[in-house]
Amino acid sequence: MDKVILMNKTVQETRIAILEDGKLVEMFIEKSGKARMVGNIYKGKVENVIEGIRAAFVDIGYGANAFLPFSEMNNPASVVSMVESVNGADEEEVELIPSQLKEPETGEINLKPGQDILVQVIKEPFADKGPRVTTDISLPGRFLVLVPNISYVGISKKIQNRKERTRLREIAKQIKPENFGLIIRTVAEGKDIDTLKKDLDSLLKKWKKIEKKAMTEPAPVCVYEDIEIVSSVVRDLLTPDVSKVIVDSKSLYKKIHSYVGSVSPEMVRKIEYYSSRTPLFDFYGVEKDFRNSLNNRVWLKSGGFIVIEHTEAMTTIDVNSGKYIGKKDYEENAFKINLQAAQEIARQVRLRDIGGIIVIDFIDMGKKENRDKVFHELLKEFKKDRAKAALAPISDFGLLEMTRQRTRLNLFYTVSEECPMCHGTGRITSKETFMTQIESWLRRFRTESKERRLVLQVHPYMGSYLQKEMKKILKKLQWKNLVLLKLEENSSLRLDEFRFISAKTGEDITDKF
Helix, strand or coil: CCEEEEEEECCCEEEEEEEECCEEEEEEEEECCECCCCCCEEEEEEEEEEHHHCEEEEECCCCCCEEEEHHHCCCHHHHHHHHHHCCCHHHCCEEEEECCCCCCCCCCCCCCCCCEEEEEEEECCECCECCEEECCCCEECCCEEEEECCCEEEEECCCCCHHHHHHHHHHHHHHCCCCEEEEECHHHCCCCHHHHHHHHHHHHHHHHHHHHHHHHCCCCEEEECCCCHHHHHHHHHCCCCEEEEEECCHHHHHHHHHHHHHHCHHHHHHEEECCCCCCHHHHCCHHHHHHHCCCCEEECCCCCEEEEEECCCCEEEEEECCCCCCCCCHHHHHHHHHHHHHHHHHHHHHHHCCCEEEEEECCCCCCHHHHHHHHHHHHHHHCCCCCCEEECCCCCCCEEEEEECCCCCCHHHHCCCCCCCCCCCCCCCCHHHHHHHHHHHHHHHHHHCCCCEEEEEECHHHHHHHHHCCHHHHHHHHHHHCCEEEEEECCCCCCCCEEEEECCCCCECHHHC
16 A cells, blocks of 8 residues: 655645545645644542543643543553554554553542642543543554553564564663653654664653643643644654655754654655645645535435435434446445445545545345445445444444544534534525514514614625515505615625614614513
8 A cells, every 4th residue: 555645835725635545545634723632631629520421621731721531540441542542543452561560440539629639631622522532541652652640561563573572661661760651652662772772762752741830830731732733644644655755844844854863764765755746635635525524414425315414413424326327236326326325435534534424325225235235335334444443233213323432523524614504504594584583573673662763684695686686575565564764775684683673772672581
């Protein structure tokens, strides 16, 4: 597989695309002034502890309090899970070699409101929810991950050679400081003890700075800020299977070249500067794929299509036959479209970084063997994904339920904002219902006020409609309610919003009636 990393820097954003065999499979975007929080370590203050949901809320200086489940406290399993998902080792499973590994505490948690606590962000904030945090801290390096306060050695399962695993395990035991855990990452394969020790020394220096700041600074305060997205992608994803990293910014190229030269000199030759006038993403066909990833409808080669819809609780994906005619055999047609859809769904979920609960509505198939084939195809495609996913077989209703690990906002929410007109619903009140709401307001007004002259303010879109199509109805409303209405357009209003102003006082009286 040919794997390429493209880095495009603009005034407002830094975009990173990962291509596999020429296909866009992952996208990372970091906006200027909006750095990610995952990986950051904070000295926070416990706001409240709620036994009923086995969790605490911690003030870390962010707008909303951070959510700390009890399961994320003193739990070695959560450390490994967090290391795999947050610190870039999510492409590698970790096998633990216990030293003094403690079982997670399931009893009473000794946590009180007002208490200072050191936490690390493991999930970005979303909507009204604050970030999710853990007390099990880990610091990622190029070859190692340092885990304070828990003593064990972990080896990436992607290192399959037994002799190499034994060699790395022995090195880890030699260099591991007391009361620290070490995780050996995939890229450490073949590295000597001096290289690993250099990486460890760098991590220990970071940890000492964190401890010093945590002891001297009052909570809430950020005591460690993880490196920006570009450096973290280079640190975590520049593996031997990457053929090249292409950067279109001279300053960014120099920065990456310097970093890679210091940690993996043999990888420097893979860093290339792109100087052509043709935009980098256009040259590699990424821009079109990126724009398509923002659409809710994705077409398949056969003429079928899938529709991706986001809700607060889950993401739903519907598979449709579309323009596909196929053979006379309905079962064969449904199976072919579903098989194509399974491949494209796995790619789109990975590209858009969709997490949480996902429900896929495949076209109904009568034969269980066909449902099983589609399920196993989806399973095979998701094995390429670095994020963990759990899938249930397709039900008799053609539905497949699955969950996918979520650590950051998916692409849709990263590059879009809520519409100020419809507030994210995608729909507005119909013109007929809009007029009914105006009439209902006028009736309430007439029962409580003797005023006869009003100014009706509406959005220009509705104003144009009222003046043309609804002119007679507007006059009828005036006669029926014995009021004189003056129509005014106000572009600051939503499309389906109206305001009534008293002509006598100039006061907005809409909310009074």
